[in-house]
Amino acid sequence: MSSTKSPAKASNPKLSCASHHIIGDFDAKVVTAEPGQHDHARSSLFKSFDESVSSGLGRLQRLPLELLSSICLLLDLQSALNFNQASRSARETIGSIPQYHRLREHSLECIWALFRTGLSHHTSISDLHAALLTELCVICGSFGGFLFLPSATRCCFACIESAPDFRIISFHSLQKESRRLATWLKRSHPVIHSIPGSYSSREKEYTSRRKLVSGHHALQFPRADHDEDPRAILGKLPDSPVLRCMAACRLPYFNLATGDLQLGISCKGSQIAMEANFSDANFSRRERLYSRDGFMRHLWDCVEAKELWASSEGGMVEVTEPEFTRRGGL
Ligand SMILES: [Zn+2]
Ligand SMILES: [Zn+2]
Numbered sequence: 001m002s003s004t005k006s007p008a009k010a011s012n013p014k015l016s017c018a019s020h021h022i023i024g025d026f027d028a029k030v031v032t033a034e035p036g037q038h039d040h041a042r043s044s045l046f047k048s049f050d051e052s053v054s055s056g057l058g059r060l061q062r063l064p065l066e067l068l069s070s071i072c073l074l075l076d077l078q079s080a081l082n083f084n085q086a087s088r089s090a091r092e093t094i095g096s097i098p099q100y101h102r103l104r105e106h107s108l109e110c111i112w113a114l115f116r117t118g119l120s121h122h123t124s125i126s127d128l129h130a131a132l133l134t135e136l137c138v139i140c141g142s143f144g145g146f147l148f149l150p151s152a153t154r155c156c157f158a159c160i161e162s163a164p165d166f167r168i169i170s171f172h173s174l175q176k177e178s179r180r181l182a183t184w185l186k187r188s189h190p191v192i193h194s195i196p197g198s199y200s201s202r203e204k205e206y207t208s209r210r211k212l213v214s215g216h217h218a219l220q221f222p223r224a225d226h227d228e229d230p231r232a233i234l235g236k237l238p239d240s241p242v243l244r245c246m247a248a249c250r251l252p253y254f255n256l257a258t259g260d261l262q263l264g265i266s267c268k269g270s271q272i273a274m275e276a277n278f279s280d281a282n283f284s285r286r287e288r289l290y291s292r293d294g295f296m297r298h299l300w301d302c303v304e305a306k307e308l309w310a311s312s313e314g315g316m317v318e319v320t321e322p323e324f325t326r327r328g329g330l
Helices: 013-018 023-027 039-044 058-062 065-074 077-084 088-095 098-106 108-116 125-132 157-162 171-178 182-188 230-236 241-245 268-276 280-287 292-299 303-311
Strands: 146-148 153-155 168-170 211-214 248-250
Touching: 013 268, 013 292, 013 303, 039 098, 039 108, 065 088, 065 125, 077 088, 077 108, 077 125, 088 098, 098 108, 098 125, 108 125, 108 248, 146 157, 153 157, 157 241, 157 280, 168 171, 168 241, 171 182, 171 211, 171 230, 268 280, 268 303, 292 303
Parallel strands: none
Antiparallel strands: 146 153, 146 248, 168 211
8 A cells, every 4th residue: 555655755856855744743733633543443443343243234234235335425424433333234334335444544533533523423424535535625726635624625724724714713702793592503503622732833732622613604504684794793703723723634635546645745945945034925835735746846846946956966965954854844
């Protein structure tokens, strides 16, 4: 399986000398589990038992397997887990569906994040699988190495922090401004329960859990004639990159045709540019991820990366690089 191969150590010397993974840096900015936290789930979630002892599926047994599989893909994550635990036959059915297999292999971080944030009831297996197979950010079209959890949408880090569609607001602020009862709001909106950790580019650990709502969902709640326009309510509330990052996690891209898995790579040249001239534009460049093919195209336009390539004499000589990239973004 090619999933664990680091592109930075791939056979292409241009990739090796001018690009790198900054996984550690991004892991400190979005929802991230502790290392090893998914080991048990990886070996058991949505997987058949080795010994097959069928206990039957009741009336569902009469359905053709194709139809049963299609129904299972429409389940939300929580319902899928409940069905999976209902019987050995249910577990075997789930374990035989390729989409479930791919999600267990490549999306455990997102599955864990969706359960922990309370969004597992609101995310269908088919939507999550579609996001896994989507390469580009749905907003800007650049390589998207992330999932926006409330809508299971593939996105890039820049759009998480700035796109209007990915706005996240405090539940209590929404309640205060809309003058709605908390119980009514909870019934009308998927509530996100943040996970303690560090987020965005802030050097701070957020230790308590907060209730959040996506701006997209806040705009959709039903209202009476005398209610204030939800857009006006949103306009009064602060737009925080920290809250936005509490509703996003890393998601690799799985290429169904080739079986290739990509986390996205960063350009060392953009780190050099940012250290030489710290500006918003250069910071955005530094945060951008590329697919391997996308990076080879980028190399033609990136002055600093081309200089790195030239001074490495075609990848044959070790070059001095920024400490940040040398440490792998940690
Ligand atoms: Zn984007
Ligand atoms: Zn570059």
